[in-house]
Amino acid sequence: MNRARAQGWLFAGSIALAMLLQLMPLPAMLLPIKPYWLALVLVYWAIETPDRVGLGFAFLLGLAGDVLAGQLLGEHALRLTALAFIVLRFRARLRFFPVWQQTLAVLALLFNDRIVVLMVRGFSGDPMPPATFWLSPLVGATVWPFVFILLDDLRSRLRGREA
Template sequence: MSRARNGWVLPVSLFVALLLGLVPLPEMLQPLRPYWLALVLAYWVLEEPEKIGLGAAFVLGLIADLTFGGLIGEQAMRLTILAFILDRFRARMRFFPLSQQALAIGVLLLNDRVVSAAIHLVMGEPQHSWGYWWAPLLGMLLWAPLHFVLDALRLRRRG
């Protein structure tokens, strides 16, 4: 391939996704916040699996747990499950049109919400409101623009 790889895009994109999770939103919009970290991780697991995998997803989840102040290990487990499923079906998903990829990502984000709700139920934590379940739909709609931006940055020629 004649395109040069831009190695800085991976860590910077994950850092920006982590920061987007910290940006304050009005209380009414808070449940609609997309899970930016999962979206960016999904992109990298699909596009560069040799650079980021289950171990990286786990460590990234622990960093997110510490950053966001939630249950230690919750996001680590959620991101590891997401990365495992994506890695398992990576060969098929890469050949899906972007619209079908977005639908699959939406289902994975919905699965992530189910895992989160199950963890909160087991731990006796309060459950989230019904608005919390709309965020996977927003993540699904954001998949194509995010994919285009990260592809453009990752595959841009140096020069």
């Protein structure tokens, strides 16, 4: 298998796995701490391969997430598009940050995502969420180094095998 095809499978597989993890049922007590897997994987690919991940891709990925989750159509699309815009805008800086600084940047991105969720749900007339609503970005930032290192290691192994 050539390098481009293997990288394509890794890209598609990581997106599919993120969607499956997003759909994974959890007990009601653990739902507030479930990380936004689609966002974490999208941030990684936007940093590493911006030619594959654009605003249109983020929007389509968000629409797929909306359909799979059965939520308000366009909510995930808006969230992921805003996230991808910010990451692509600051990609040159984010790419060279050490992992701990990337983690802080991802934390800020995930908090920004929560603010977008509050705005969307406020416009749709939903009540304010409980305080545990803000725990998910903390867990997502905690998981980020593992996601980054795993995907980066898989990409480097694919590059090394073909060289």
